[in-house]
Amino acid sequence: MSELLNNREIKKEKLKEMLKKLHSGEDEEKVKEEFKEVLRSISPLEIPLIEQELVKEGITPREIARMCDIHVEIFRESVKGAESEVKELPAGHPLRILYEENIEIMKDAEILNLYASSLLNLEGKNKVNVLRTLEGIVRGLKAIGYTHYNREEMIHFPYLERRGLNAVPAVLWRKHDEIRSEINRLLREIKKEDYEKIVEISQDVASRLIDMVFRENNILYPTLKILLSEGEFKAIRLLDDEIGYYKVRPGDEWSSNAAPIMPYEIYEEITPEQLMSLPQDLIEEMKSKMGDLKLRPDKTELIREGDVKLEDGYMLPEEISAVFSTMPVDVTFIDYQDRVRFFSGGERIFTRTKSVLGRPVQLCHPPKSVHIVNKILQAFKNGERNKAEFWIDMQGRKILIQYFAVRNKEGEYLGTLEFTQDITDIKKIEGERRLLEWS
Amino acid sequence: MSELLNNREIKKEKLKEMLKKLHSGEDEEKVKEEFKEVLRSISPLEIPLIEQELVKEGITPREIARMCDIHVEIFRESVKGAESEVKELPAGHPLRILYEENIEIMKDAEILNLYASSLLNLEGKNKVNVLRTLEGIVRGLKAIGYTHYNREEMIHFPYLERRGLNAVPAVLWRKHDEIRSEINRLLREIKKEDYEKIVEISQDVASRLIDMVFRENNILYPTLKILLSEGEFKAIRLLDDEIGYYKVRPGDEWSSNAAPIMPYEIYEEITPEQLMSLPQDLIEEMKSKMGDLKLRPDKTELIREGDVKLEDGYMLPEEISAVFSTMPVDVTFIDYQDRVRFFSGGERIFTRTKSVLGRPVQLCHPPKSVHIVNKILQAFKNGERNKAEFWIDMQGRKILIQYFAVRNKEGEYLGTLEFTQDITDIKKIEGERRLLEWS
Numbered sequence: 001m002s003e004l005l006n007n008r009e010i011k012k013e014k015l016k017e018m019l020k021k022l023h024s025g026e027d028e029e030k031v032k033e034e035f036k037e038v039l040r041s042i043s044p045l046e047i048p049l050i051e052q053e054l055v056k057e058g059i060t061p062r063e064i065a066r067m068c069d070i071h072v073e074i075f076r077e078s079v080k081g082a083e084s085e086v087k088e089l090p091a092g093h094p095l096r097i098l099y100e101e102n103i104e105i106m107k108d109a110e111i112l113n114l115y116a117s118s119l120l121n122l123e124g125k126n127k128v129n130v131l132r133t134l135e136g137i138v139r140g141l142k143a144i145g146y147t148h149y150n151r152e153e154m155i156h157f158p159y160l161e162r163r164g165l166n167a168v169p170a171v172l173w174r175k176h177d178e179i180r181s182e183i184n185r186l187l188r189e190i191k192k193e194d195y196e197k198i199v200e201i202s203q204d205v206a207s208r209l210i211d212m213v214f215r216e217n218n219i220l221y222p223t224l225k226i227l228l229s230e231g232e233f234k235a236i237r238l239l240d241d242e243i244g245y246y247k248v249r250p251g252d253e254w255s256s257n258a259a260p261i262m263p264y265e266i267y268e269e270i271t272p273e274q275l276m277s278l279p280q281d282l283i284e285e286m287k288s289k290m291g292d293l294k295l296r297p298d299k300t301e302l303i304r305e306g307d308v309k310l311e312d313g314y315m316l317p318e319e320i321s322a323v324f325s326t327m328p329v330d331v332t333f334i335d336y337q338d339r340v341r342f343f344s345g346g347e348r349i350f351t352r353t354k355s356v357l358g359r360p361v362q363l364c365h366p367p368k369s370v371h372i373v374n375k376i377l378q379a380f381k382n383g384e385r386n387k388a389e390f391w392i393d394m395q396g397r398k399i400l401i402q403y404f405a406v407r408n409k410e411g412e413y414l415g416t417l418e419f420t421q422d423i424t425d426i427k428k429i430e431g432e433r434r435l436l437e438w439s
Numbered sequence: 440m441s442e443l444l445n446n447r448e449i450k451k452e453k454l455k456e457m458l459k460k461l462h463s464g465e466d467e468e469k470v471k472e473e474f475k476e477v478l479r480s481i482s483p484l485e486i487p488l489i490e491q492e493l494v495k496e497g498i499t500p501r502e503i504a505r506m507c508d509i510h511v512e513i514f515r516e517s518v519k520g521a522e523s524e525v526k527e528l529p530a531g532h533p534l535r536i537l538y539e540e541n542i543e544i545m546k547d548a549e550i551l552n553l554y555a556s557s558l559l560n561l562e563g564k565n566k567v568n569v570l571r572t573l574e575g576i577v578r579g580l581k582a583i584g585y586t587h588y589n590r591e592e593m594i595h596f597p598y599l600e601r602r603g604l605n606a607v608p609a610v611l612w613r614k615h616d617e618i619r620s621e622i623n624r625l626l627r628e629i630k631k632e633d634y635e636k637i638v639e640i641s642q643d644v645a646s647r648l649i650d651m652v653f654r655e656n657n658i659l660y661p662t663l664k665i666l667l668s669e670g671e672f673k674a675i676r677l678l679d680d681e682i683g684y685y686k687v688r689p690g691d692e693w694s695s696n697a698a699p700i701m702p703y704e705i706y707e708e709i710t711p712e713q714l715m716s717l718p719q720d721l722i723e724e725m726k727s728k729m730g731d732l733k734l735r736p737d738k739t740e741l742i743r744e745g746d747v748k749l750e751d752g753y754m755l756p757e758e759i760s761a762v763f764s765t766m767p768v769d770v771t772f773i774d775y776q777d778r779v780r781f782f783s784g785g786e787r788i789f790t791r792t793k794s795v796l797g798r799p800v801q802l803c804h805p806p807k808s809v810h811i812v813n814k815i816l817q818a819f820k821n822g823e824r825n826k827a828e829f830w831i832d833m834q835g836r837k838i839l840i841q842y843f844a845v846r847n848k849e850g851e852y853l854g855t856l857e858f859t860q861d862i863t864d865i866k867k868i869e870g871e872r873r874l875l876e877w878s
Contacts, residue, residue: 146790154803155794161802174806239792264797300778302797308747311760313781313796315772319845319853320759321750323772323781326843326856333754333762339739342752342762351585353678355594357752358703358741363600364593367613369874376877390872400865401874404765406758414758417765426839426862433829435808435840438815 012054014038019059091251094236095221101148102213104247108144109209112137116202119195127195134198135190141183141205148246149176152216155239156224158263159232163270164295167286168219175215179208219281226277227270235260264302270295321345330420333406334361336413338377349399349420361416380405381413397424451493453477458498530690533675534660540587541652543686547583548648551576555641558634566634573637574629580622580644587685588615591655594678595663597702598671602709603734606725607658614654618647658720665716666709674699703741709734760784769859772845773800775852777816788838788859800855819844820852836863 018035022028032039086103089096115134122130153176157169182205189197228236234256241250307314315323324331325346332343332352338361343352361377362370379385380403389402402419457474461467471478525542528535554573561569592615596608621644628636667675673695680689746753754762763770764785771782771791777800782791800816801809818824819842828841841858 150790154790154792157802158794158798161798166802169802170806177805177807235794239794242792243790262796263794298799300797302778302780308756308759310756310781311764311784312791312793313772313779315781317747317749318847319772319774319780320747322845322847322853323770323856325750326845327768327770327858328841328843329766329768331762331766333752333758335758339741340752341741341758342749342754345750351589351593351682352751353593353681354751355597355674355678355702357701358739359597359600360737363596363605363608366616367609368616372874372877388877390874390877391868392871392873398868400868402767404767406761406765408757408761414761417762419766423865423868427866427868429830429837429839429862429866432831434831435811435829438811438827438829 011038016054016057016059019054089254091253092237093254094233094240095225096254097240097245097248097250098148098152098221099217100248101246102217105144105148105209106213108137108141108247109206109213112141112202112209113206116199116206120199131190131193131198134202135187138183138186138190138202138205141209142180144209144246145176145180145183147244149180151240151243151245152176152220154243155236156220159228159236159266160223162263162266162298163227163268164297165223165270165282165286167289168223168282171285171289172212172215172220175208175212179205179212182208215281219279219285222279223282226274229258229261230256231258231261232266234258235262264300267297267299269297328421330418332418333415334418335415336381338362340364341415349394349422376403377416380416383411383413391423397422398427399423450477454493455496455498458493529693531676531693533672533679534664535693536679536684536687536689537587537591537660538656539687540685541656544583544587544648545652547576547580547686548645548652551580551641551648552645555638555645559638570629570632570637573641574626577622577625577629577641577644580648581619583648583685584615584619584622586683588612588619590679590682591615591659593682594675595659598667598675598705599662601702601705601737602666602707603736604662604709604721604725606728607662607721610724610728611651611654611659614647614651618644618651621647654720658718658724661718662721665713668697668700669695670697670700671705673697674701703739706736706738708736767860769857771857771859772854773857774854775820777801777855779803780854788833788861815842816855819855822850822852830862836861837866838862 014035015038018031018038021031021034086096086099089099112134115130115137119127119130119134153169153173157173160166160169182201186198186201186205189201237250237254237256238260303309303314304316306316308317308320324342324344327344327346330344330348330350330352333341335341340356340359340361343356356364362373365373376385376388379388386405387402389400391398391400393399400421400423404417404419406414406417408414453474454477457470457477460470460473525535525538528538551573554569554576558566558569558573592608592612596612599605599608621640625637625640625644628640676689676693676695677699742748742753743755745755747756747759763781763783766783766785769783769787769789769791772780774780779795779798779800782795795803801812804812815824815827818827822844825844826841828839830837830839832838839860839862843856843858845853845856847853
């Protein structure tokens, strides 16, 4: 233990020396080269402790943040394989984006720790200022959950699941959620200004974030690299763009002419060669979760006979009708020539009968309001408006009636949607009621 | 004028005599026979005036209501053609139902007038009691609007429109709406207890209702009878049942093996023979509205190439996708095997990417809440539940997440619908904003 402390003492002194040199304006590249060894010797899990001590000794967070950047840069190399992977992959390749995001996450984890630790040595206005900064940092961390983690959960994991690799995605997702929930808890403690808890949870969040970087860099990404084809990465990149990235703007070096392959288009099984090259940690995880190594690939055909191909999925006509009937709203669609083409079944607020199919909408309205109907349609057709909404009281219920211009992806007018719902009960909803509270 | 008064005086005396006989327990059939002539001589527009005078002389509304029944029965015969039509048509034929409803409407118009008039001669508690009864009657009249009139507007009119007969439906609908609006105005005056206005508007509503009966019996129904085929009446009856009837339970004498014909399936034009048999009033109306007698039948084909046949209509796959994208809600559908089959595009609250298509829903949820997801699905599958709903706060917005069991018409479980919407703005909606206020 004393050796460890001494060791850290030395590292700390070295870092202080480095910061002074940076402070005095020495060339950053030269400084980096000189202190490369000591920086490399500091693990990402150790640096928060050193930083905390530096803060105690009066080094400002701003200076330490600068050190962080350099450390992260050095650290990239020390993350097993990661840097070489990044270098190997062309900018814009989905795997490279993941590695790049993880470098950002590492840095943020350190900064989080740093600011949290510095709180303990501050008083009064300074303390409050740092707390506000910390709050901003923590709020920013939430984006990891809905970009980087969300992409993995929604886009990358399905490619593994089709091959029967369910265990690792499940473990990672559970840990992602723990991190999300810890970040939320941290925000609540920041609101309460419970400094002891803030420091404690910040350190916990930081170490969880770093742990996840390691797991992803060492298990998930190598696995994806071994198993996925170019067409799969092509699809992933297209889908990734829909969700967005964490602090990274993907480069445009990588491009592929391969046809995108969706998870539901995969029927191959993992080959023995692939299995042998998979990270040992993955194999261990699978063994511990599944008891055996028997993979159960998912070869379900997505598309069935009679399926209607829609923009985002496939449904049978019977399913489409039933979905519309089930929705707690009335839907009616008129085409670009103002003729009623469809209305939803089920329990309706305003009854519709098949006799109105094909009928010009102008003949479906009380004659005295037809001129307004025409005005709205005109505004939809010439692109001036996309929505018109009304609400009325009917037998003690509040009814919301919304009209929307329906356009295709090219923006062309396809028709108008009438969307009617009874909002009486919705208006009364207060507080929260979460999935886990269901009974 | 004095002759008219005298005449009415005689009728009134006769009616009083009749009521006395009924009151003393004389056989109703015999009384009816005896007073047939005088009852027949009273027009529906005249009876309210006589009733009003009887009320003034102390006959109770209850006694007069009894007289009403008898009068209406007699009156049926005096409505030109109506009674013979009813007799000619088998019970349950759509036209017979319309005539039967009109008999009920005639009776209600009289009762309305009667109660309203009696208000003028009452004071104190009695007056208030009659007002409450009147309010109940008027509320009941609203049903004419959403049954009898609504069926004509939504079911019967389209059959005429396809043949190019647009003018008469438009005129009738406008008058229907005037009646609806007068009924609502009457209800407001009843709330305000403005007795003079109440009597005035009641008489107006009654006379409008009676006027409409005449127009329908003499113009609309004969026209339908001349033009429509058995298959069309078959379809009408099926659709009529969906909307419902005014105070009439259709008999089951009429049945037809003809295939139902929807308005959009009609391509025939009116034949010269048909045109010559149409009611003169209809021809006059058409002349005055259209300037000429040139019919412009609507022969538009409802079904286009590529159309998907849905329960209530036809849409192209592109339209279905665009409708889902346009709806101000997120929709996701999983099939009966728990696999994601479809999600709506457009602006979403919770991002979805195509990579989840075909994925078991259990793998699309944070692992810690999967057991709840399974519980809900189980309850949907075994029919215990049809709905599970949750609401959460997210970045200052209130998000409502509803799950519905999707079943086909036979009640079989087809899958589950996730229906998510941002209800923040809906919760703030107050008052009313009507179509006519649009700008």
